[in-house]
Amino acid sequence: TSPTPHWQNSTPRATLTPPQPPASPPAAEPHQASRLKAHHPTGLCRKKHLADNGRVPETLWLAEDVGGSLRGKNQIRSLFRDGHAFATPKPEELLERVIHVGSHPGDVVLDCFGGSGTTAAVAHKMGRRWVTAEILPETVATFTAARLKLVADGKDPGGITASTGWVGGGGFRQVTVAPSMYELTPLGVMLADWATNGRFARAVAGQLGFEWQTKKHAPFCGVRGRMRLAVLDGAVGLEEAREIIAALSERERVTIVAKVVLPGVEEFVAEQSKGSRVKKAPRDLLTGRTRSVRHRAKGVS
Template identity: 45%
Template sequence: MTGRLTLTWANKDRALLSHGESGYEWVDRDDPRAREVRLLDEIGRVGEVAGDTSDNLLIRGDSLDALRALVHTPELAAEYRGKVKLVYIDPPFNTGQAFKHYDDSLEHSVWLGMMRERLVLIKELLSPEGSVWVHLDDAEMAYCKVLMDEIFGRQSFVASFVWQKADSPSSNNVPLASYHDFILVYGAGERTFRASAMEDPAVLDAFPGVSDDGVRFRDRLLRKNGKASLRTERPSMWFPIQAPDGEVVFPIDDDGVERRWAYSADSVASLLASNEIIWKRRPKRGGGEQWVPYTREFAPETPTRPWPTLWSDVLMNRQAKAQVKKIVQGVATFDTPKPEQLLERVIKISTGPGDVVLDCFAGSGTTAAVAQKMGRRWVTVELSESTADTFTKPRLTKVVAGEDPGGITEAAGWSGGGGFRDLRIAPSAWEVHTAEGELDVYRAESVSTETLTRSVAAQLGYQLIDDPVFSGARGRSRLAVIDGVADATAVTDIASVLAEGQTALVAATSVTDDAQTTLRDLCKGSRVIRIPRELFPRTTAVTR
């Protein structure tokens, strides 16, 4: 018992297996289906792409499979694990409603399990200064806050933004109308998130003076005012200063209250020596004048102020729906699309040009569209093939072609460019059957030798290589995948081509009794495993 606050729900100790658009199933945590690293198959390209993991990616399929691939597939992990600057997700709110393009009704524990699985992987993807922004309404916000405290740590909480999504009720038949959503923000670590401040030219109004070289400034009292400003609170900062005519000045305010200086004696001495104290004659209480010391503060080149956490100055759902309708014509639009201006603000606060932005609940593709227009790299994931074909891909294609005049296009100066790759999460390489409470795992009939090799390499964390014998590499270890029998002769041939200091991991669909001992004798540290039996080591179930 640690005393740590946690959120508990039914089946929290189990894994939530997604069946795509068909729903979810609770399974044991070591179930192979809950641990499989799926492959991503390219099905198309739009615009200019490099053809590698550095491209913008539209991924079709379940977000959990996509996130697991980004975290565990070596080629993708090298590009994204620990390098994503912003994750913005607008998951199902779990309002109990079924919309035309998605079902927003999940059993409460299923919703929590769904979010937990994804947030754990998102944490792995965030860069040290990255942040995750989760967009919710009242239905699950409070529960998600406790869940995120548990995953990221309460000290990583940054803020809760409130966005005004409507200005009129959708129905007059209810006593209360919700006009706002929440966006929970967490940093990757404790106090690691660095937000960019909001540019505001009005800040310059607080600097009324103008120097000879045209720089705006204001003079601030050297005497401390406000909180912790009394002499008794900081006695060491009560000391005399000599005015230009030799008069001794103490930090006493107009009411005769003894206060303190804003700087230490050493700092004030340094300011005096460098002639940075501004002396002014001011009226004295009871008549006459007195010397009052000031310091001069120059206006910043780029005036900024903190972002407020209440956003009522951004477009609402109604305008966002109209934006999407203009882009994708002739079909019913989403009920709750987010305006590009909202994502522009999120991306502006949390990223810089070239940073990676991830959204694993793509919907109409707003996050990716805005990221493209703002010069960020992006990865977005959409579960529904229909939504990807009808909304996400057409919209992003128009953005790349410069044929999307709405949203932030004009403000961002966007005229088109770049591109993205269209990927689909491959079907599972394995079939799982339950017999007498135990799982039997088999290779799926449709899996070719090439797919088998790629799947094994991804599952074991080996980067694919082009080699006549070996399929993958991980440090000094080499992976050989045999779609057939691994016997003493086969492993002897494999060991013979290893370079000095290298070891081999041989994965085969069938293994003879002497293969293991032969390989170990030939190359210490090498071993043979059986596919799929030892790809998913278990404590209870039997695999074949």
């Protein structure tokens, strides 16, 4: 057991007390049950443990084992010249322990404050899937995405690379989230004013996971396998639906998205092209648009 830091009452300096044995179950029980109310014989007040304070700490992670901010900064500096953008970066060893405790290989690790990308980098090296988010585009370009690219390409030798046997592999998809094409009004959810013409079609393609196609593929604007996408910046009636279906090849199907769907169109499309569908915006589209960029490590599918 490591020496325990202890503040003496007579001096403002910290001294080290000898290693202490773990508390016996009877001694620990009052703390865990939040019934510790006694005062010290000298009259010094003791903290009152309330029921919502949880359990008494049972583990201690020392900096010599999991590192500290200095080690985290050094790890970032080893990857980037300008590694001073973060005041308290976490070392990879600390995140490795957290992820080991809270997940299994193949699980998804979520980090809503991507920053330097440490959590995602460690999760990647540990065989976890991950999702990370960062609000500042310059941070993503300079640190987050750049670091994860090094990890995927096997060019990050620091951190837990050696202990995990990481040699590179895998990849990630970078998504830039644009302003929502929907607005909440007193009348309900409405399409934003900018969602017109080609911008509306492109937003829908990204939102539904279609690869964007130019006007030369009209009446289609997107493709996903054998599924085509047709977006109308207005109403779709039987005539428009008939023309779209006629443009399909034998094994293709279509997803038609329009701001207004006239009566009978959904039934007509389902009957004439099995597997095709009609969606009304914004009724059937609830998320904001995204623009996706995929990065893959060389030689990795």
